[in-house]
Structure formats: structure tokens, C-alpha cells
Amino acid sequence: MNKRLSAQPTASIELLQSHSLPSLVQRHLENMILAGQLIPGSKLTEIPLAGQLGVSRGPVREAFRGLEEKGLVRVERNRGVFVRTITSAEADDIYEVRQAIEELIVRKLAAAPDRVMEAGLEEVLAKAGKFAEKGDFARCHALNIEFHDRLAALTGNAALLDHYRRLANELSLFRHRAHAKIRDASSLRASVADHRALLAAIAAGDRRLAVRLIREHLEASRARLQRLLADREDSPG
Amino acid sequence: MNKRLSAQPTASIELLQSHSLPSLVQRHLENMILAGQLIPGSKLTEIPLAGQLGVSRGPVREAFRGLEEKGLVRVERNRGVFVRTITSAEADDIYEVRQAIEELIVRKLAAAPDRVMEAGLEEVLAKAGKFAEKGDFARCHALNIEFHDRLAALTGNAALLDHYRRLANELSLFRHRAHAKIRDASSLRASVADHRALLAAIAAGDRRLAVRLIREHLEASRARLQRLLADREDSPG
DNA sequence: TGTTTGTAGATTGTCAACAATCTGTAACGG
DNA sequence: CCGTTACAGATTGTTGACAATCTACAAACA
Numbered sequence: 001m002n003k004r005l006s007a008q009p010t011a012s013i014e015l016l017q018s019h020s021l022p023s024l025v026q027r028h029l030e031n032m033i034l035a036g037q038l039i040p041g042s043k044l045t046e047i048p049l050a051g052q053l054g055v056s057r058g059p060v061r062e063a064f065r066g067l068e069e070k071g072l073v074r075v076e077r078n079r080g081v082f083v084r085t086i087t088s089a090e091a092d093d094i095y096e097v098r099q100a101i102e103e104l105i106v107r108k109l110a111a112a113p114d115r116v117m118e119a120g121l122e123e124v125l126a127k128a129g130k131f132a133e134k135g136d137f138a139r140c141h142a143l144n145i146e147f148h149d150r151l152a153a154l155t156g157n158a159a160l161l162d163h164y165r166r167l168a169n170e171l172s173l174f175r176h177r178a179h180a181k182i183r184d185a186s187s188l189r190a191s192v193a194d195h196r197a198l199l200a201a202i203a204a205g206d207r208r209l210a211v212r213l214i215r216e217h218l219e220a221s222r223a224r225l226q227r228l229l230a231d232r233e234d235s236p237g
Numbered sequence: 238m239n240k241r242l243s244a245q246p247t248a249s250i251e252l253l254q255s256h257s258l259p260s261l262v263q264r265h266l267e268n269m270i271l272a273g274q275l276i277p278g279s280k281l282t283e284i285p286l287a288g289q290l291g292v293s294r295g296p297v298r299e300a301f302r303g304l305e306e307k308g309l310v311r312v313e314r315n316r317g318v319f320v321r322t323i324t325s326a327e328a329d330d331i332y333e334v335r336q337a338i339e340e341l342i343v344r345k346l347a348a349a350p351d352r353v354m355e356a357g358l359e360e361v362l363a364k365a366g367k368f369a370e371k372g373d374f375a376r377c378h379a380l381n382i383e384f385h386d387r388l389a390a391l392t393g394n395a396a397l398l399d400h401y402r403r404l405a406n407e408l409s410l411f412r413h414r415a416h417a418k419i420r421d422a423s424s425l426r427a428s429v430a431d432h433r434a435l436l437a438a439i440a441a442g443d444r445r446l447a448v449r450l451i452r453e454h455l456e457a458s459r460a461r462l463q464r465l466l467a468d469r470e471d472s473p474g
Numbered sequence: 475t476g477t478t479t480g481t482a483g484a485t486t487g488t489c490a491a492c493a494a495t496c497t498g499t500a501a502c503g504g
Numbered sequence: 505c506c507g508t509t510a511c512a513g514a515t516t517g518t519t520g521a522c523a524a525t526c527t528a529c530a531a532a533c534a
Contacts (some may be wrong), residue, residue, distance in 0.1 A: 022517090035257045057519085058519070063302075065300075066305070068303070079485090090396065097397050159330045160330065160334050166400075167354055197259070257487070286518095293490070294516090296487085296488075314495095315495050315516060316516080318514070476534090477531090481527085483524100483526105485527090486523105487518085487521105488521105489523095491519085494515070494517070496513105497514080503509095
């Protein structure tokens with residue numbers, strides 16, 4: 001009963017009434033994985049995990065099942081579950097699908113720019129730009145991810161948002177490998193600039209341009225990441 | 238210990254060594270749902286289900302978690318799990334995403350038609366055509382679905398296949414509502430014809446045409462399904 | 475010395491029992 | 505007569521215990 005899921009004991013009661021224990025555990029692990037606090041390939045053992053979270057093994061196992069279906073962990077029978085590792089080839093595959101999805105997102109938004117303008121995305125980009133100037137890698141990166149997520153959400157298509165998020169999560173899993181040591185601030189500024197141009201194109205309702213921009217943005221992002229990773233593997237010091 | 242997962246007791250042992258009980262239960266339920274034997278909206282109660290399958294409630298609960306993440310069931314805390322019902326609006330959303338995915342599939346295949354030619358897809362279409370003539374709705378429909386699935390698999394992109402299957406499954410969930418009573422044989426023949434034309438375009442490496450064909454095919458399929466469902470709701474006799 | 479076998483500990487897979495919650499029904503009061 | 509409350513049965517949520525499996529280390533043998 002030492003470390004529980006929530007810091008405030010009173011709030012956790014309310015949470016327990018709406019969300020089941022397994023879903024809380026799942027969200028917790030998901031956050032840990034996506035934040036890079038659980039590195040790909042590392043093993044998740046039930047008993048210590050259950051102890052840490054103050055629950056029994058049942059909910060933990062159920063959370064594992066959900067995470068497996070989300071592609072965040074890999075379950076090996078009688079051996080355990082491991083944070084999923086994504087190879088460069090897999091990342092390329094995922095990027096390819098994501099490109100198709102994001103093109104759809106951008107096409108939809110450019111067709112109805114009104115909502116996008118009211119969503120306060122300029123603010124997100126402005127903050128991201130500030131953090132980039134300050135060299136605050138983590139916060140800027142988080143805002144860049146939020147920008148894409150907000151775009152997906154603005155389409156109003158739940159299935160689209162769902163699939164986008166899964167792809168984005170898997171890629172963030174891959175990204176941790178590259179970012180573990182190297183944090184390229186210039187690439188972040190490039191991303192913010194790309195986002196600005198993209199948002200302008202959407203706001204102008206220029207579908208053609210917006211699609212071209214998102215395509216180039218993702219391709220550049222993909223290439224940058226792959227190169228970064230290749231460099232790391234060459235000199236793993 | 239009456240009804241177990243497999244008919245052959247010897248084979249089930251081997252299966253149990255590679256696949257865990259939860260994954261077997263999950264696959265079983267998934268098949269039941271996709272086959273339409275479990276109607277959307279119907280409740281899945283743990284105890285009878287566990288009894289039927291000869292397992293305890295634990296594995297069943299774990300299977301539920303996986304199915305929920307796959308979008309096949311909906312879990313309501315302290316109330317139970319239900320086969321997911323998909324509204325017309327949701328189906329439209331899913332179709333929109335699927336269209337983007339299938340366009341990517343077709344684009345990739347048209348860029349490398351060699352593999353597609355060797356996959357024996359003509360055979361699938363030929364069989365589907367025969368069943369359509371005979372009025373064997375179920376078998377023809379299954380082959381039409383297999384055709385799309387094989388196309389997705391032929392891209393060699395696992396992520397792409399994954400996302401395609403999820404979309405296809407959710408739509409098949411929706412389709413059951415429409416097909417429950419009405420089985421339009423003519424639409425099946427139309428689908429087979431569409432598939433033939435699409436395959437020819439891919440084999441010829443005509444990317445433009447292939448993309449146009451798949452787009453029209455899906456749009457026609459979507460409109461047909463929605464109309465069918467609207468008719469049913471008007472005259473629910 | 476290198477390989478194999480055996481064993482102890484740890485970990486996962488499964489189960490059955492207990493606690494909490496919900497649903498439907500019947501009694502009660504306005 | 506209608507709405508509210510109390511209760512019983514059923515169902516879900518959670519847990520701890522037992523069985524099966526794996527892993528790592530050590531002893532025996534070639």
C-alpha cells in the first residue's frame with residue numbers, strides 16, 4: 001500500500017468509480033512507455049508491477065492484453081511481456097500508413113478551415129517555437145506531437161483519430177531509440193516551421209498545397225529519424 | 238469439462254502450448270462476432286461463456302480486453318461487455334479511413350504488379366463469380382472479403398495489413414445489421430466485376446486507373462450498404 | 475575443459491472464492 | 505395510483521493461492 005496509482009488518495013476513489021483498475025493500469029503503463037520511461041525491449045514483470053501500483057496481478061494481466069492489441073507490448077507465452085521494439089523497416093512501414101492517414105486529415109481540414117482557425121493551433125505553434133528557442137527539447141517535442149493530434153481530432157472522425165493515434169504511438173516508440181542520446185534542436189525548429197506553413201495552407205483552404213506540405217513534412221521527418229538512428233548505431237558510444 | 242475449445246482433444250494440447258487460453262478465447266469470440274453469430278448489442282456474460290468454453294473467468298476477461306481494444310466489443314464498468322454496435326455515421330467515418338488505406342494498398346501493388354499476378358487472385362475471383370451465379374451469398378461474400386485481405390497482405394507492409402483488417406472487421410460488424418435479412422445477390426456480382434477490373438488495372442501497372450477504380454468501388458459499396466440499411470429501418474417487417 | 479543433466483528459484487498461467495455493484499421486484503408511503 | 509425505498513438474486517471486480525513453465529546455476533560425466 002505504499003505507492004498507489006494516484007498521488008491524491010481522495011481523487012483515486014472517484015477515478016475508480018468511472019474507470020476500472022485494469023484500464024487505469026493500462027493507461028499508466030501506456031504513459032510510461034510513450035514517455036520513454038520504459039525502454040523498448042525491457043521486460044514487464046507482473047508481480048513487481050502489481051506491487052508498485054498497489055493492485056493484484058489480475059488487472060495487470062488485463063492491461064497487458066490491451067497494450068498488446070495496441071501494439072505497445074509483445075507477449076510471449078510463459079516468458080513474459082516486453083515493451084515492443086520497432087525496427088527501422090517497421091518504422092518505414094508505419095510511416096507509409098501514417099502518410100496516407102495524415103493526407104486524409106489535411107484534405108478534410110482544408111475543405112473546412114473554419115473550425116481549424118478557432119482551435120487555437122497558432123498558440124500551440126507559438127509556444128512550441130518559444131521552447132525551441134530556449135532549447136527545451138522535451139516540451140517543444142510534446143507540443144509538436146500535440147499539434148498533429150489536434151489536427152486529427154479536428155476532423156471529427158473518431159475512427160480516423162483512433163488510427164492516427166495508434167500510428168503516432170508506435171512511431172514515438174521507435175523515436176525513443178533515436179532520441180535516447182541525440183536531441184537535435186534544429187530538427188525541432190524545422191518541424192515548427194513546417195507546421196506553420198501547413199496550418200497556413202489549411203487556413204487558406206489550399207488543399208493541394210496542404211497535402212504537398214504534409215507529405216514533405218512526414219518524409220523529411222522519416223528520413224531525419226532514420227539517419228539519426230543509423231548514426232547512433234554506427235557510433236554507439 | 239463438456240464442451241472445450243477444440244473438437245480434437247489431442248490437437249488442443251498442441252494449441253495450448255503455443256497459444257495461451259486468453260488468446261484462444263479471444264479468437265473464438267472474434268470469429269463468432271465476425272461471422273455474425275453474436276449480434277451487435279448482445280451482451281457477453283462471463284460465467285456462461287467461461288462454462289461453454291471450459292475455462293474460468295480470468296481468460297475470458299483478458300479476451301474481453303483484447304476485443305475492446307480491437308473495437309469489437311464495448312465494456313461498461315460493472316455492467317458488462319456488449320458486442321459493438323456501429324452506427325451509420327460511424328460506418329461512414331470508417332469507410333473514409335478505409336478508402337485512404339485501400340488507395341495506398343492499390344498504389345503500392347500497381348507499382349509492383351509481378352507479385353500480385355502470382356498470388357492466384359484470379360482464382361479467388363473465379364470462385365466468387367461461380368458462387369454469385371449459384372446464389373450462394375455467404376461463400377461469395379467471404380471470397381470478396383478474402384480478395385481485399387489478400388491485396389492488403391500482398392503489400393508486405395504489416396502495419397498496413399493490420400490497420401486494414403481492423404477497418405474491415407469493424408465494417409463487417411456494421412454490415413451484419415444490413416445483411417441480417419436482405420441479401421442482395423446483384424450487389425455481389427457487381428463487387429466481383431469491380432474486383433476483376435481492379436485486378437486488371439493493377440496487373441497492367443496502371444496506378445491512376447487502379448486508384449480510381451478502388452475509390453469508386455468503395456464508394457459504391459458504402460452507398461449500397463447505407464441505402465440497404467435505410468430501407469430496412471423504414472420497413473422493419 | 476566443454477557439454478549435458480538436474481535442481482532450486484522465480485515467473486507465468488489458471489482457477490475458485492470473496493467483495494462490490496447493478497438489476498429487477500415487491501413492499502411501503504404519499 | 506404513482507413514486508420511492510428496501511431487498512434478493514445475479515453479475516462484475518478483485519484478490520490470493522495453486523499448478524505449469526521457464527531460467528539460471530551447479531554438479532556430473534565424457
